[in-house]
Each structure stands twice: as C-alpha cells, then as structure tokens.
Amino acid sequence: MSWAGPDDSFLSTSLASFLDKKLIVLLRDGRKLLGTLCSFDQFANAVLLGACERVIVGDLYCDVPLGLYVIRGENVVLIGELDHERDELPANMKKVSEAEIRKAEKAERDAKDLKGTMRKRMEFLDLD
Amino acid sequence: MLFFSYFKELVGKEVTVELKNDLAIRGILHSVDQYLNIKLENTRVVDQDKYPHMLSVRNCFIRGSVVRYVQLPPDGVDIDILHDATRREARGG
Numbered sequence: 001m002s003w004a005g006p007d008d009s010f011l012s013t014s015l016a017s018f019l020d021k022k023l024i025v026l027l028r029d030g031r032k033l034l035g036t037l038c039s040f041d042q043f044a045n046a047v048l049l050g051a052c053e054r055v056i057v058g059d060l061y062c063d064v065p066l067g068l069y070v071i072r073g074e075n076v077v078l079i080g081e082l083d084h085e086r087d088e089l090p091a092n093m094k095k096v097s098e099a100e101i102r103k104a105e106k107a108e109r110d111a112k113d114l115k116g117t118m119r120k121r122m123e124f125l126d127l128d
Numbered sequence: 129m130l131f132f133s134y135f136k137e138l139v140g141k142e143v144t145v146e147l148k149n150d151l152a153i154r155g156i157l158h159s160v161d162q163y164l165n166i167k168l169e170n171t172r173v174v175d176q177d178k179y180p181h182m183l184s185v186r187n188c189f190i191r192g193s194v195v196r197y198v199q200l201p202p203d204g205v206d207i208d209i210l211h212d213a214t215r216r217e218a219r220g221g
Contacts, residue, residue, distance in 0.1 A: 013161035015189055024181060028194070030149070032181050044165070044191050054181055077147060077194045080171075080185030088184045 015040040018081060024054070026077040032056070034082075035069065043073035055101045057108055059093050062101035130217045134210070135160040135198075144174065144199040145190055151179060153188070164192035 018037045025033045025046065035048030051069035055062050082088060096104070139157050145166060146152045152175065155168030167189050173182045 011159060013159040013165050013167050013189070018189065024185060026149075026151075028149070044189075056181060073191070074193070076191050077149060078151075078153075078188055078190050080182065080188035083184045083186045086184040086186070088181075090180050090183060093180060 015044070015046070015079065018079060022082045023048070024080045024082055025071060026080070027071070027075045028077055029075070033066070033069065033071070034063065037079075041073070044076045044079070045073040046071045046076065046079070055105065056093075057101060057104040060096045060101060060104050061089060061093055062096055062098050064098055064101075129162075130213055131164065132160065132162055133213070135164065135166075138200065138204055141201050141204055143168075143201070143204075145195055146197040146199065147190065147194050148196045149194070151182075153182075153190070155188075158187070161192075164195065166190045166192065166195065166198075 015037065019040075021037060023035065023037050025035070025048065027033065032054045033048060033051050034054055035051035037046060038049045039047040048069045048071065051066040052063040053066055055064060135157070139159060141157055142154065143157050144152055144154045145168065151173065153168060153171050153173055155171035158167040158169045160166050167187070169187050171182075171185055171188055173179045173185075176183070
C-alpha cells in the first residue's frame, strides 16, 4: 500500500480513497466495526471516527457505540465501503437494544454449548 | 515480486478471493500492491445469506495476510509466459 498522491489514489491499493467515508471493517475475531476512516498507514492500521460494533444474532442486530477507535492493522481482514444507495442489511433484520442483543448472544451461546455437551454424551454411539 | 507482477496483469478481470475466515468474495480486481493487499470493485459475497453485513459493500480492500486463495478466470494465465517468468525469478531476476 503506497502513499498515493491525489491523482492516483483511486488507481492504487491505498486506503486514501476510503478517507472520510463510512466503512465496515471486518476483524480477525469476526467482529464488524462501522465508522468513518480518519487515518491509516501501510500496515492497514486505521483510525475510525464514531466507531460502533455491529452485533448480529440471527435476524436481530444492534450497533453498539464505541467512540474513536485505533485498530491495529494485523487484526484487519477487510475494509468495505458502505454504498448509500443500497440497504445496509436485509429488510427482514430487526434493530434491537444492546440489552436485547446481549441476551440473544447468550441464548445462542448456551444453545451451542448444550449441543456440544449432548453430542459428547452420545459419543459412544459413534455418530460419524 | 513475481506474484505482484502477476496480479498486476489480472487487474480489470473478475476474480474470487477466498479468505482465511472462509468468506469468499467475487469482484473486479481494481488493484494490488507489494503485500498482495487487494482492492475489489463491484463485489458480491458468494454466500450472501451467511454474511448479511456485507450486503451494501460494493468496493473493498482486503488485507493480503488474510487471503487463502484467489480464483482466477480460466483465460487469466499464459502458462508459457508464467513458466519463463518463474525461471527468471528463480535465477535471481
């Protein structure tokens, strides 16, 4: 990622064309951050203004406000420009409060754990 | 530098980039750099239902370190030129 001047910033791999735009940043741990790109460098370290985390559980989602975030580049998977013309999420998805999304997260985690323990108990059946 | 040069030849072609987190994105290769970071245009995620948050993303930057595969168009490679370039690279430029 080179430092691109004003002329070639749209032809290079530089993040310069994303400056001041609303972006979604996917991180290696699966989190999705939204915010406006203020600054970046050649490692894809990035500064997001007005960052929030988009937590999605099934058809529910919530944008948890975080503030000004500096992201270390090694954690970045993808930086995507959000197109204003398109819906950010499918129409069937419902926005809920942070409390509700945390509850949904916990329910999903518990269901997964339960499935894991049930499977472990049935291991003697040699399901695979 | 061989693969950097190679990807530069593919700019403007449609490719599918599969990431280490199994997300696969199809789009027009806009640019590539020395780290093999990739910028795609007109992107769409191969399994859209599984990744609803990617719905409105049309242009994206992918960090080179998270790429697992790049699937190329069948006519994207001239084997003879690639062989020659590989030998030249192996000899040390």
